[in-house]
Amino acid sequence: MTSATLGVRRGRAKGSPLARRRRRVFGPFLAPALILYTIMFMVPTAYSFYASFTSWDGFSNPRWKGTLNYDHLRHDPAFKDAFFNTLKLLFGCGIFLFILSFAFMLMLREMKGRRFIQGFIFLPHIVSGVALAAFWDFLLNHDGMLNKGLHSFGLGPVDWLKPQWQFNAILIAIVWINTGYYVTILMAGVDRIPPYYYEEAKLAGTNSWQRFRHITLPMSWDVIGTAAVLWTIGTVKIFEFILAFSGSQGNLPTTNQWTSAMYVYGETIGGTSPIYDFGRACAGAVVTLVAVVLVVVVLRRVTSRDRLEL
Amino acid sequence: MSTATTGSRAESAAQDPDTPAAAPAGRRRVPWARLPGAALIWLFVAFCAFTFLFILLSSLKSSYNVLNHPFRLPTELKFSNWSKAWHDGGFGPAFVNSVLVVVFAAAGTVLLASPAAYVLGRNQNRLSGGVSMYFVLGLGIPMQIIVLPLYSIMAKMHLIDNLAGLIVLYIVVNLPFTVYLLMSFFASLPGELEEAAALDGVGPGMTFWRIMLPLAKGGLMTALTLVAIACWNETFLALMFLQTNDNFTLPLALVNFLTQQQFTGEDFGVMFAGVSIAVLPMLALYAWLGRRITEGLTLGAGK
Structure with missing residues (x-):
């Protein structure tokens, strides 16, 4: 660099000593994280897309087989179960969870001790899903607590965990685990609505329903949208609760309890007799990722359009 | 709406639940109209409290009493459940493994993420914007998409069933969130001190180490805590990458214990002692750093 260009650069605001110093460390400060993240996160992501078109056991070199894995997925009952259970969690559980969280949030805002309650219902979110599953199983078991409680009222034991019901028990548990988290997120969003909106609406003689309908609801679309995106990303991670709750004697849960993450584990190294079908598991993971991306894009569009209508 | 001017007002309203902002509706309405809702919330709170009290109390009861008198308080305190869980149930070694993994993974993640977050948060240009987006992208990619190629890489490096290998994986998967969290933290710090340091001729590395890091202590603590919680409870990767009992972390020890119980008969007292250890x-961490944890975990949701 010649001294002439140096002079020109120094003359600009960007060439302040501080900015130049920052530029000098930009590379070295960023490099370790960026390199590790690229090699062990983004490259594996890309590789999964490639591997989904191959036959691969994870050890030897993958062999190209076109779209066969995807063709197979369409007829694989285990994958169908896993995929539809994930959708069930995403939408069925999600709608219930959001209505409950939003209602709790609104009520909590008017209750005494709301900080305390909010802190308390957050608890299940920060402990191990396996631990909660152990408790949940003890609660609903045939000899479990709920039936013991019913028995003392003279009511017969109910088979809470019969196959048709078991996944519903999981759905309820997942709602329970996540409610506190989403109440807190929604609360933070609604707290940001400027108070004078309400003050002026009150002066205009509105009732509380009108204030809710025309201030709280439209102004929380933003945070509801973000929370929905978080939930979408979160549902595909649900794994250990189901494994610990429904798995038995070292076997994986039956496939009608599977989710997307369970499929990847079950098709590769999981269970008492592993299958090692890495290629097909990658295809399953890719389908899940694509579904997540689609849902996120739709959610973003819906929530941003509704905000514009304001 | 200009958030800059109203932000502080909204925030101060948020601190105090009795301001008009926090109670916009229905203050003067009949209180019993809200009763069903309040009852439902208290029921929910009671269930959460019951869950954890039940786990802790049952860990001190005999298996017979846990099973047959679940709602009764322990008559005698059976601390032997805890020592059985610790020594025979595999929870002792698993606890040590979990602590090791959590300490190294949390420290490693923050060590790598904070310099990156510093330069990304304080440089506002196209390049840093693009790199930030690149990190944020990782927040949306589920674990199951990266885990199989990683398995292959780790197998080639003989890092399967190896705690050091698991620590590296935990650092990697926690990087996107930690960079994102710390980035907004560094961006919010005042610039004057940094400028003064530059004018005084303090080198950029020193400025970061001696001036910016201490200023960001709160954010670093939050990041450490959140990564620690995530790693303490993490099960999917641990299950994929650990194989022998000696290397198990607590969630795996618990899964393992639950499985073995189904073969050898059940001791619920010991089981709940194990659950308590996890x-x-x-x-305790939540009781100590509760606000920091909830705020960190929900950060960015409103943006």
């Missing part, structure tokens, strides 16, 4: 450290 849960109590998190409860």
